[in-house]
Amino acid sequence: MIIGSIVNGIVIDHIPAGRGMELYKLMKLNELKCEIALIENAKSEKLGKKDILKIGEMLPFDYSILGYVDSRITINFIENGKRVRKEHPSMPEILSDIIKCKNPRCITTTEQELPHKFRLSDRESLSYRCVYCESKAQSN
Amino acid sequence: MRHLIDISDLTRDETNELIETASDIIVNPDNYTNKCSRKKIATLFYEPSTRTRLSFESAMLDLGGSVIGFSSAQYSSVSKGESVADTVRTVSCFADIIAIRHPKEGAALVAAMNSPVPVINAGDGGHNHPTQTLTDLLTIVREKGRLTDLTIGCCGDLKFGRTVHSLITAMARYSGVRFVLISPDELVIPEYLRNGVLKRENIPYVETRSLDESIAELDILYMTRVQKERFFNEADYVRLKDSYILTPDKLAHAKSDMRILHPLPRVNEISTAIDYDPRAAYFRQVRYGKFIRMALILKLLEEAEE
Numbered sequence: 001m002i003i004g005s006i007v008n009g010i011v012i013d014h015i016p017a018g019r020g021m022e023l024y025k026l027m028k029l030n031e032l033k034c035e036i037a038l039i040e041n042a043k044s045e046k047l048g049k050k051d052i053l054k055i056g057e058m059l060p061f062d063y064s065i066l067g068y069v070d071s072r073i074t075i076n077f078i079e080n081g082k083r084v085r086k087e088h089p090s091m092p093e094i095l096s097d098i099i100k101c102k103n104p105r106c107i108t109t110t111e112q113e114l115p116h117k118f119r120l121s122d123r124e125s126l127s128y129r130c131v132y133c134e135s136k137a138q139s140n
Numbered sequence: 141m142r143h144l145i146d147i148s149d150l151t152r153d154e155t156n157e158l159i160e161t162a163s164d165i166i167v168n169p170d171n172y173t174n175k176c177s178r179k180k181i182a183t184l185f186y187e188p189s190t191r192t193r194l195s196f197e198s199a200m201l202d203l204g205g206s207v208i209g210f211s212s213a214q215y216s217s218v219s220k221g222e223s224v225a226d227t228v229r230t231v232s233c234f235a236d237i238i239a240i241r242h243p244k245e246g247a248a249l250v251a252a253m254n255s256p257v258p259v260i261n262a263g264d265g266g267h268n269h270p271t272q273t274l275t276d277l278l279t280i281v282r283e284k285g286r287l288t289d290l291t292i293g294c295c296g297d298l299k300f301g302r303t304v305h306s307l308i309t310a311m312a313r314y315s316g317v318r319f320v321l322i323s324p325d326e327l328v329i330p331e332y333l334r335n336g337v338l339k340r341e342n343i344p345y346v347e348t349r350s351l352d353e354s355i356a357e358l359d360i361l362y363m364t365r366v367q368k369e370r371f372f373n374e375a376d377y378v379r380l381k382d383s384y385i386l387t388p389d390k391l392a393h394a395k396s397d398m399r400i401l402h403p404l405p406r407v408n409e410i411s412t413a414i415d416y417d418p419r420a421a422y423f424r425q426v427r428y429g430k431f432i433r434m435a436l437i438l439k440l441l442e443e444a445e446e
């Protein structure tokens with residue numbers, strides 16, 4: 001198992017404790033064939049507790065989804081056992097088909113083919129609203 | 141393409157222009173009878189709302205245009221499950237402008253995203269109903285002569301009443317406006333209005349439970365219905381309901397030039413004994429609704445041609 005270190009891949013660190021699995025689902029990691037480790041409730045100086053995801057492959061991926069979960073998340077890119085780059089995700093302006101609107105009165109409940117879109121409505125409170133009904137996004 | 145989905149799609153200047161056009165139509169209706177000849181409006185009403193639909197249709201007819209559409213989703217291919225997007229794409233082959241009413245929130249935006257002709261939101265569930273707000277603004281201007289320096293009382297269900305929410309948002313753009321928010325504790329205005337509009341824009345307001353105690357200071361009284369379903373128990377409803385019913389007794393304390401508005405339909409929140417009081421503006425408000433819709437149709441069609 002690759003808990004200790006990975007040679008080539010990505011380590012997503014400083015995930016708020018308890019949200020690692022949500023991120024796993026959002027990134028559709030279950031569809032990958034490579035090694036993946038989810039570490040929950042690791043000790044963290046910054047956060048107290050945190051989750052960590054280790055992925056044994058460089059993914060061509062839009063990391064802004066991570067910004068939706070928490071912009072303090074750190075993305076470490078590992079090559080040949082060394083960290084070559086470190087990034088913090090930016091908050092995406094629009095989330096398209098990443099989370100679903102949970103308002104039962106929203107048009108997306110009856111029009112199945114509509115993309116579920118959310119717009120960043122307030123950077124301070126990091127809140128997203130459905131572009132159609134303006135309901136606040138609720139975490140899955 | 142320019143649409144009207146949310147009242148905030150219009151700037152304050154544009155709103156003022158619409159009110160001016162509507163006022164000109166009221167004074168010089170003959171100048172407008174052929175403005176939209178050979179133009180068609182499609183009224184797509186996925187849920188019945190007779191008053192709103194008739195208002196749009198008479199607006200277009202008075203501009204010399206004509207009307208197509210449906211008045212409930214039971215008709216037509218809509219009942220076979222056609223999407224809003226497909227219906228709008230089809231209808232826009234026949235119509236120059238569309239007014240849509242739909243029970244789901246966001247439906248009008250979906251229509252606009254798929255329409256090559258202007259779309260007007262005629263109500264999308266409990267979400268937006270911008271032509272009602274324009275109607276309310278025109279009513280205030282016609283009845284009071286101004287949109288500034290007014291004490292506006294909003295009474296009844298301020299929690300779920302979308303007409304009140306958009307009225308507060310729209311009136312917050314004018315100077316010297318003060319709100320008196322009259323409701324039971326269970327039905328006060330939502331946080332986003334209190335913090336996001338009133339406090340942020342430094343607009344003076346008070347929240348009170350008593351219509352009796354506050355009616356004397358009002359220039360406008362905007363009434364809405366307190367619905368039984370909004371209460372957790374019957375006893376609370378029975379205890380409270382009469383406090384939010386406007387009766388001649390309560391009206392006796394109001395200013396002689398106060399005006400009473402109501403989005404209608406009324407159930408029992410305004411006693412019929414008040415209907416012939418000059419302060420009762422709610423039936424005139426329905427007439428103003430047609431004139432502001434005429435102004436809006438004109439504006440959107442003109443912009444579409446440019």
Ligand SMILES: [Zn+2]
Binds near residue numbers: 101133135
């Ligand atoms: Zn929604």
